[in-house]
Amino acid sequence: MSRTxxxxxxxxxxxxxxxxxxxxxxxxxxxxxxxxxxxxxxxxPGGIGGPPGGGAVGGAYNARPSPAPxxxxxxxxxxxxxxxxxxxxxxxxxxxxxxxxxxGAGAKGTTGGGVNYGKGVGGVQVTxxxxxxxxxxGTAGGAVGPGGKAAGSKSGAVVGSGPGGxxxxxxxxxxxxxxxxxxxxxxxxxTATGPGGNTVAGGGRAxxxxxxxxxxxVGAGAARTATGTYYRSAAAVSGQGSTVRQNFxxxxxENPLLAARWIGPTWRPVTWAALAGFxxxxxxxxxxxxxxxxxxxxxxxxxxxxxxxxxEQYTQQATxxxxxxxxxxxxxxxxxxxxxxxxxxxxxxEEKSTNLFQLALNKDGVIRGEYYNALTDTTEPVYGSVxxxxxxxxxxxxxxxxxxxxxxxxxxxxxxxxxxxxxSKAKSQQYALVRLQQPDAKAP
Numbered sequence: 001m002s003r004t005x006x007x008x009x010x011x012x013x014x015x016x017x018x019x020x021x022x023x024x025x026x027x028x029x030x031x032x033x034x035x036x037x038x039x040x041x042x043x044x045p046g047g048i049g050g051p052p053g054g055g056a057v058g059g060a061y062n063a064r065p066s067p068a069p070x071x072x073x074x075x076x077x078x079x080x081x082x083x084x085x086x087x088x089x090x091x092x093x094x095x096x097x098x099x100x101x102x103x104g105a106g107a108k109g110t111t112g113g114g115v116n117y118g119k120g121v122g123g124v125q126v127t128x129x130x131x132x133x134x135x136x137x138g139t140a141g142g143a144v145g146p147g148g149k150a151a152g153s154k155s156g157a158v159v160g161s162g163p164g165g166x167x168x169x170x171x172x173x174x175x176x177x178x179x180x181x182x183x184x185x186x187x188x189x190x191t192a193t194g195p196g197g198n199t200v201a202g203g204g205r206a207x208x209x210x211x212x213x214x215x216x217x218v219g220a221g222a223a224r225t226a227t228g229t230y231y232r233s234a235a236a237v238s239g240q241g242s243t244v245r246q247n248f249x250x251x252x253x254e255n256p257l258l259a260a261r262w263i264g265p266t267w268r269p270v271t272w273a274a275l276a277g278f279x280x281x282x283x284x285x286x287x288x289x290x291x292x293x294x295x296x297x298x299x300x301x302x303x304x305x306x307x308x309x310x311x312e313q314y315t316q317q318a319t320x321x322x323x324x325x326x327x328x329x330x331x332x333x334x335x336x337x338x339x340x341x342x343x344x345x346x347x348x349x350e351e352k353s354t355n356l357f358q359l360a361l362n363k364d365g366v367i368r369g370e371y372y373n374a375l376t377d378t379t380e381p382v383y384g385s386v387x388x389x390x391x392x393x394x395x396x397x398x399x400x401x402x403x404x405x406x407x408x409x410x411x412x413x414x415x416x417x418x419x420x421x422x423x424s425k426a427k428s429q430q431y432a433l434v435r436l437q438q439p440d441a442k443a444p
Contacts, residue, residue, distance in 0.1 A: 084108055099127045118142055227311075228298065229291040229430045232348070232418065240351070241416035241434040244344055247352045251374070252439030261372065261379075262342060262358050267438035269341050272413045278338045279363055279386075281409070286391050288408030290418040290430050315422045318406045321394035325367050325383035332360060332368035340369075340412045343433040345405075345419070353434070357382060357405075359395070359412065371397045407433060 089103035104122030119141035127133050252258045272285045288294050295302040301314040308314060337360045344353035354374040359382065361367055367384035384395025386409045394406040404422040411417035415435045422428045 101125045101127075227296075227427045227429060229294065229296040229418075229420070231291040232432075237416045237418065237432055240346065240348075240432060243351045244346055244353055244434045245436060248344060248436050249439055251352070258439060262370075262438075264438060266339050266358055266360075267342050267436070268339055269415075269435060270338060270413055272410055275338060275340075275361070275409070275413060278336075279361060279365060279409075281391060285410035285413070286408060287410050287414075288392065288406075288418075290407075290420050294420070296420065296428055296430075311428065312425045315404070315425050315428060318392075318394040318404045318420075318422055319396075319401070321387055321392065321406070322384050322396040322404050324385035325395060326399050328364075328366045328383075328385070330362055330364065330366040330368065335362055337362050337368070342436045342438075343412075344436055345421075346432050346434060347429075348432075356436070357395075357433075361386065361409070367393060367395050369395075 085105065085107035087103075087105035089101075091099065091101045093099050101124070104120065106118070106120035108116075108118040110116050119139070121139045123136065123138070125133065125135040273283075275281065276283060276285070290296070293304050296311060296314070299310070300307045301309060301311055309317075340359040340361060342356060342358045345355040345357065346353045356372040356374065357369060358372070359367060359369040365386040365388055367382065367386065369382040371380045371382050372378070373380075380398040382395050382397055383399060384393060384405075386393045391409045392406065393409040393412070394404055396402075396404050402422065402424055405419060406422070407417060407419040411419070411433070417433050419431050419433050420428055421431055
């Protein structure tokens with residue numbers, strides 16, 4: 001029974017490996033990074049927030065089937081990628097009666113985008129004359145992109161049984177190297193590499209994943225770069241938002257004057273339908289999901305999978321948008337203004353905020369509001385604007401050149417959203433904006 005189970009497991013693993021490589025062939029039209037960082041093909045359906053683009057999983061949606069290679073054979077995919085695979089198995093019995101059965105398969109190839117990859121899977125089962133059995137099944141893989149970015153991983157399981165009982169263990173490890181030489185490895189490590197080479201890894205209970213445009217997501221223990229974006233799930237941002245709001249309510253109860261700082265309607269959220277009707281925007285909201293649809297890397301910035309220039313150029317665009325608001329003569333106390341709400345700015349892992357923005361928009365796309373620093377108990381004016389075509393919003397405080405804060409205007413209709421802060425031409429970091437509710441100073 002154990003031999004049958006072992007054989008079925010090895011065959012299933014070999015089948016999955018072949019299916020994985022066949023999918024990589026189909027997605028080879030767009031090139032890419034690591035095992036999930038392969039970029040891609042045509043549009044990815046179901047995306048929201050502007051024109052969908054190819055990415056880590058985009059190629060598979062836009063692919064034509066390619067024939068599965070036979071053992072030891074090679075195929076050429078429709079995008080110019082190649083794959084060579086092979087497999088083998090056997091059995092050996094020692095002089096003392098111990099039986100060793102083994103099987104394995106491997107593959108290597110090159111995608112149409114110039115990524116070299118390899119993957120292997122194998123298993124060994126040892127049965128002693130006394131009935132003790134030990135089985136081990138494992139996989140290993142790696143990929144190297146055109147720019148020298150590399151990622152690799154291994155995983156496996158060992159089980160055994162004998163007269164005294166049974167045991168089992170599993171392992172998983174990985175390492176990744178980006179253009180700045182960042183690397184990580186460990187007992188249970190996840191790694192991921194984005195299209196621009198940004199590399200992250202987590203240990204312990206951390207996990208890694210890639211977003212549709214090559215961004216990476218990890219849990220605790222991740223190595224972040226000093227600048228750029230990283231993927232965060234909606235659940236993670238939402239959970240942080242709930243905590244920040246609760247802590248803000250507690251803070252407001254201890255500081256009753258905060259509840260009266262802004263009048264009631266200022267706190268009121270706005271729907272996209274109301275905002276689009278007010279400012280004349282399209283019915284479909286183009287969200288800017290930083291780390292997912294907007295990926296800021298060391299050498300380029302990608303929006304929906306397309307490069308939009310260098311980080312310096314992207315920062316300059318945000319600075320110009322903020323300056324439009326500075327130069328505008330719009331009076332926040334005159335004319336028609338749509339309140340956007342009050343938001344707290346927080347970094348990843350932060351549960352409290354001392355940086356609050358009150359924002360409003362007029363029909364010309366000019367942003368006005370106030371920035372409140374809870375540490376110093378000071379308030380300063382906010383100036384900014386929205387690009388009518390891209391609906392990218394940017395603002396600054398008190399006419400200072402930096403920092404410049406940016407997000408999509410549609411993002412400001414959400415309860416929580418990601419944002420980007422440009423501290424200089426060469427340094428930009430991802431944060432989150434959390435919508436706050438008007439505090440009730442009389443609450444218990």
